[in-house]
Amino acid sequence: MCSTVVGCSENAGTSSNGTAEKHTNVNADLKEADASQSSPNEPAWKLDTTPITFDWYINFDWFTSKWGGNIVSEYITKKTGVSLNFIVPAGDANEKLNTMMAARSLPDFITLGSYEDSVQKMINGGMVLPLNELADQYDPYFFKVADPAKLSWYTQADGHVYSYPNASSSPADYQKYGRLFTSNQTFLVRKDMYEALGKPDMSTPEGFLGALKAAKEKFPEVDGQPLIPIGLHEFTETGNYSLDSYLQNFLAIPQQKDGKLYDRRSDPAYLKWLKVFRQANEDGLMPTDVYIDEKRLEKDEKISQGRYFAMLYQWSDFTEINQSLYRKDPNKAYIAIDGPKNDAHDAPTLAGNGVSGWTVTLISKNVKNKERAIAFLSYLLSEEGNKDLFLGEKGITYDTIDGQDQLLPEVRQLLNTDRQAFDKQYGASYMYWMLMDTNMNQAWTTGIDAEPANQIANWTRGKTVSMTEFENLDPDPTTKEGIAQGENTRLWAETLPKLLMSKSDAEFDQLFAEFMKSTTENPEYEAIEASRQAAYERNVQKLKSSLNQ
Numbered sequence: 050m051c052s053t054v055v056g057c058s059e060n061a062g063t064s065s066n067g068t069a070e071k072h073t074n075v076n077a078d079l080k081e082a083d084a085s086q087s088s089p090n091e092p093a094w095k096l097d098t099t100p101i102t103f104d105w106y107i108n109f110d111w112f113t114s115k116w117g118g119n120i121v122s123e124y125i126t127k128k129t130g131v132s133l134n135f136i137v138p139a140g141d142a143n144e145k146l147n148t149m150m151a152a153r154s155l156p157d158f159i160t161l162g163s164y165e166d167s168v169q170k171m172i173n174g175g176m177v178l179p180l181n182e183l184a185d186q187y188d189p190y191f192f193k194v195a196d197p198a199k200l201s202w203y204t205q206a207d208g209h210v211y212s213y214p215n216a217s218s219s220p221a222d223y224q225k226y227g228r229l230f231t232s233n234q235t236f237l238v239r240k241d242m243y244e245a246l247g248k249p250d251m252s253t254p255e256g257f258l259g260a261l262k263a264a265k266e267k268f269p270e271v272d273g274q275p276l277i278p279i280g281l282h283e284f285t286e287t288g289n290y291s292l293d294s295y296l297q298n299f300l301a302i303p304q305q306k307d308g309k310l311y312d313r314r315s316d317p318a319y320l321k322w323l324k325v326f327r328q329a330n331e332d333g334l335m336p337t338d339v340y341i342d343e344k345r346l347e348k349d350e351k352i353s354q355g356r357y358f359a360m361l362y363q364w365s366d367f368t369e370i371n372q373s374l375y376r377k378d379p380n381k382a383y384i385a386i387d388g389p390k391n392d393a394h395d396a397p398t399l400a401g402n403g404v405s406g407w408t409v410t411l412i413s414k415n416v417k418n419k420e421r422a423i424a425f426l427s428y429l430l431s432e433e434g435n436k437d438l439f440l441g442e443k444g445i446t447y448d449t450i451d452g453q454d455q456l457l458p459e460v461r462q463l464l465n466t467d468r469q470a471f472d473k474q475y476g477a478s479y480m481y482w483m484l485m486d487t488n489m490n491q492a493w494t495t496g497i498d499a500e501p502a503n504q505i506a507n508w509t510r511g512k513t514v515s516m517t518e519f520e521n522l523d524p525d526p527t528t529k530e531g532i533a534q535g536e537n538t539r540l541w542a543e544t545l546p547k548l549l550m551s552k553s554d555a556e557f558d559q560l561f562a563e564f565m566k567s568t569t570e571n572p573e574y575e576a577i578e579a580s581r582q583a584a585y586e587r588n589v590q591k592l593k594s595s596l597n598q
Contacts, residue, residue: 092431093188093424098130101421104156106136107483108146108165111345113137119476124442131425143167150176155413157422160483163214163405166526166535172211173527177411179209183423191423194431198595202404202517213430214406215485220596222488223401223515229491232399232509233363234295236388240501241380242268242358251359252390254325261334264358271356278334279326280351280360283344288542291361292549294400296322299361299388301395304519310582314541315565318391323548325389327557330549340546355381361388364505369468375501376466382501385508396512402487403517404592410483429484439490441477447493455495465499518588524580533573540567 087093116122116133126132136156138145146167149155155176161167171177181200184191192200198219203210218230236251242264243249249260261278268276281291300322302313313319329335338347345366351357353370364371364385375382390397416422428434440447440454447456456464456477463471464478472480478497479485524530544564551557568574 087188087190089189089193092190092428092433093420094129094131094428096424097421098128100130100132101418102132102134103158103417103422103425104134104136105158105483106146106149106156106160108138108142108159108161108167110138110140110142111349114472114476114480116481119472119474119480120446121438121441121476121480124445125437128437129425129428131421150174153415155415157413157416158410158426158483159413160408160410163212163407163409164520166523166531168212168409168411169525170527171411172205173525176414177211178414178416178419179211180213180412180423180426181210183412183419184427187420188423188427191427194427199404199406201595202591203409212409212411213426213484214404214409215483216402216408216487217404217406218402218488218515219404220515220517220592224596226488226491227513227515229510230401230513231506232401232513233365234298234397234399235362235364235385235505235509236299237360237362237364237383237385237505239355239358240382240384241378243384243386244380248386250387252387252394254322257325257389258328258332258334261329261359262332265334268358271354274354274356275336276358277336277339277351277356278358279329279339280348280357280362281339282362283348284340284542284546286542287538288545290363292323292326292545295361296389298399299397300391301398302391304516305585308586310519310522310578310585320561322389324554324557327549327551327554331552335549340550352383357383364502368502371501371505372466372468372499379500383505384501385505398514399509399512400516401513403515403520404595405517405520408483426484430486432486432489434484435486435489436493438481438485439477439479439493441475446475446477450495453495454493456493456497461497464497518585518592520588522581522584522588524577524584530573530576530580533571534577537568537571537577540564 086096112135114135116135117126122133142161143165146161150167150171153174153176155171159171159177180191184195195213196217196219198221199214199217200210202219203212203214205211218226223230238251243260245267246260246263249263250256251260265276265278270276282289282295297313297316297319300316300318302316302319303311304313305311326335349367349370352360352367353373355374360383364383367383371382388397410426412419412422412426429438436454440456441460443449443454446460447454449455455461460471460475460477463474471478479490523534526532526535541564544560548557548560551560571577
């Protein structure tokens, strides 16, 4: 989604820089009495609002936001007493996190992708605290504001919950809001180029390749630099989002058949389209930097230069850049159009928010103050906290207008025209997204309909489905099945670019057959498949149960 380290002290009441926070005797007494004074009906954060600074690790190198210096963060600090010191990896995020885990030096809070195996490793390694136990002891209000379906979903085999998601939607949420839900998965084109080519149909292999070739011929350069006909997500050690799940979803390839998990990589429609990309590579339509220079920051720079003709990409990653392009010239912005389709021309089945959410947040065993940490987490995930994060302070950034809480006109205008300036001045609209509830915020989005984001979001409506039952299927990464699954994933990541760079369809077929042979002949193959199937069936039952809560 979306529109993104030091060891901490174990001494309660110390800030991230090691200096002592000032506590009055009254507040110290209150702190000691937290457990007895906390109430299921009252937020525990109100019991102690003395200054405290938490270290918060964000496992994304593109996250550059700071706490302080804008209205929202200063308002929340004034209200709760909590300040945050964000820590982000300077280089490889996984390497940084693994180093901290090996040293058992995790900061107070940790936020990372819900899909990352480091989550389970931290839990299994006893590095993070059970949120339910913290809530029982210090803040029973947590159970009032946390979504039972999400707590159930994230309950581990030991009966504890260690993480809480953002951008998460349960089956009940889909019943209530489903028609409004959007997806981040999009096929985009630069508007002026696309229209200059006559708005070609790019949903067929012939139309797709023809449009890429025509774009390269008609627009060989952009401001003196070569045009990149097609852009993708980064190739990583797990594969490539664009050519894995995104392409499979655009082709509406099922993930199960008759209740049994289906390997979408072996689907004929998917292989047919991978060969289309192979042909694009052979025809010089996918330059080398698509493979080796597509990290987020490099990608952002090229998008801002308008160097891509088309992209199979997560649109929220460059919303601000696209808005900037639109301000300079609306015709040079990127818009969503129909992308690759299967032979039956079925509508795509794009992934919407699932119960797993986008990221999860955990509280480290090293946390400097358990009471304040769980209380602050409860505040952030509550409706009050989400409203503060999205709208800010009443009378300053928002007010009740025509019976509805919404951003003030001048604030909304800046959001719709210059997100960077908006973030710097206000810090609202989920600049701090770690516990954002994207269902709640629909009540507060009046007037937030800036182009070109509005066109892209609207294109995904009606094509977005929940895929929650297919989330978190892989076996525990510390088990022999999990290790074997990880090896197979890395093998696929190595094979995928080789498939695209193969010299012929025959060579492609040979490489893919070798990959499948390695997969199915792995001694752990059957155990992996059985584990994934069992996890899928458990997910289905969990989702059914959540609808009855």
